[in-house]
Amino acid sequence: MQSLSPAELNPVFELPALTTLNDCPPLAFSALQARVDSAFATLSGLNSVNPVLLLNGFPGVDYEELVQDLVKQHANHADLFDLCYAENLHHPQKPIWLKLKAGSGIEFCELVGQLLELSSRHLEAEHVVERILKKQGQDEKIADYLSLLSQHVAAGQGFSHPILINLMVHRYDETIPIVYARQFSPEQLFGAIHFQTEQGSVFSHHHLLEPGLIHQANGGYLILPIEELLEQPSVWFRLKNALATRQVEWSRPAEMAAFYFQPEPPPLDIHLILVGDRMSVAELYLLDRELDTLAFLRADIIPEWDAQKDLSGYLGYLAHLRQKHRLMDMDAGAVRRLCRYGSRLTEHQHRLSLVEAQLIAMMQLAEVIAKREQSELITEQYLVLAQQEQDYRLNFLVEHSDLGVRDGQYLMQTQGREVGQINGLSVIQITGHPYDFGEPVRLTATVHLGDGDIADIERKAELAGHIHAKAMMIIHGYLANLFGAEHPSPLSANLVFEQSYHEIDGDSASLTGLCALLSALAQEPIYQHFAVTGAVDQFGNVQPVGGVNEKIEGFFRLCQIQGLTGEQGVLIPASNRLQLNLSDEVCAAIAAGRFHIYPVAHVEQAIELLTGCVAGDVEQPDTLFGRIRDRLDDLNGHTVESSFLRRLFRRR
DSSP, X not given: OOOOOGGGSSOOOOOOSOSXXXXXXXXXXXXXXXXXXXXXXXXXXXXXXXOEEEEEOOTTOOHHHHHHHHHHHHXXXXXXXXXXXXXXXXXXXXXXXXXXXXXXXXXXHHHHHHHHHHHHTTOOOHHHHHHHHHHTTTOHHHHXXXXXXXXXXXXXXXXXXXXXXXXXXXXXXXXXXXXXXXXXXXXXXXXXEOOEEETTEEEOOGGGEEOOHHHHTTTSEEEEEHHHHHHOHHHHHHHHHHHHHTBOOOBOOGGGTTSOOOOOOOBOOOEEEEEEOHHHHHHHHHHOTTHHHHTOEEEEOOSEEETTTOHHHHHXXXXXXXXXTTOOOBBHHHHHHHHHHHHHHHTOTTEEEOOHHHHHHHHHHHHHHHHHTTOSSBOHHHHHHHHHHHHHHHOHHHHHHHHHHHTTOSOOOSSSEXXXXXXXXXXXXXXXXXXXXXXXXXXXXXXXXXXXXXXXXHHHTTOBOHHHHHHHHHHHXXXXXXXXXXXXXSEEEEEEETTOOSOBOOSTTHHHHHHHHHHHHHTOXXXXXXXXXXXXXXXXXXXXXXOHHHHHHHHHHHHHHHOOOSOOEEEEEGGGXXXXXXXXXHHHHHHTTSSEEEEESBHHHHHHHHHSSOOOOTTOTTSHHHHHHHHHHHHHTOHHHHHHHHHHSOOO
């Protein structure tokens, strides 16, 4: 079987003619999000009050920038207004709101001041009232309040606070408000009623009302992370009620529970944007099954880009990130290396990551090195060094794992042949640690007289997850279908991950375990210079797995420790070819013929490569599968019968 060529080990990006990244026209993240763009176009055309848009995103998205860009494109107007609270002249403990024309709040307060001055001096103030109403579009609520105010002053009645108007929200221009509520308490979101104590008495008034984020967003857009709502479920239901009633109830402190002060709830007119990953959305749905009805408008924020379809668009996005974060320019080699890094993040040669936080982190690390070297450009060399330095800072656990091999405490073989023993591959993922790495693991299989069952020691020891248990059952199904169709197997087997002391899960070792069992059944040794990864189905087809790059690099690291012989290599699913994006060190070894990668599509290809024997047909006694059938028939006492049937139905 032919191993993969060096050209197949990494993505290839044909960059357009450019000298530096600055040659590419910047392209914002929103320009690469057609689904979200469609959602905002629909949102702006909805004839609905307080509509809700839910964006399925991922960590690292700059939601505020995304919404700002799309609002500029699709929202050509907004119903903006200033909001003030005034003393209720009939019930001082029930302040009322007045909705003013956007930007007119300061002038309104000044004119009301003039009205009070003239009225207190019993001078004609009708012209001031008319001026106010003209500027406020003859608003009925304002007209009624001004009429009552004039009568109140003329009658010589006083006020509970010397300043009549509390201007809470004032729009200085026509900019549509976009408020991103990253972290908030109920008081910060819905506004708070503060209070004062004097001689043991508790009191409040309209100037002790503090507007919340929802008031600041009125007439515009409010962005809420779903994670914050999950931590405060009551906030979600309160917000949901505000959207339905079109008004915002004020947050009252516990200290005011026995004190009556009830401001009039202000009007609510916002576009609510809920943002979060799919897990958060699912949790919110479990909390409130009406979420689908309320947030019927949804869109997916895509985390990756199709390099084959539009590489120039991705380069424009990188140029945008560079400008946004004011980073040093990059030459063509560095751009190509950064694309390769973005491809590795997606685990696909034709896909490129759009996760801003990860891309910017690598660009910033490379810039530090470029400045250290007094360079005016980030070159490919600096990006490579940045990755190497980052790996060094994070790979202590890798070195600790390798130490066990060097000291002979971790028993692994990369040479020789053994029956029922094979090198598997795993990926170590540690919660809270950003560095995943591959670690080889030794699988062993033994067989003995029994009832044909496969004893998965990991599962019996409660060290395996459900997916792993499923994989072992699939292995049993394949063996039973291949060798036990006529008679039950008289052999049982034990399968174990040696020197594994933590829980494992997944099906990526099912091909490895199956090959170990076939070796034990046929008593045919396996070459230890190979390592295997891949899942299988009940018909022996090899299926793709995750973490293939880390797995390959993990076994290569082991072979380096024990000495590269030129025979060593890894068997991977053929369907995983597009996931390959290997380190320069591994690629150099493969190009020099010191390491190999073999793509396999069926278990027969894998076992033939691992043992050097033809898998063949179960009816052919000189093949690996035929020898297993003969052994099982012999133990079952069906040797004579099977020999007769073979002669009778021999293929021609």
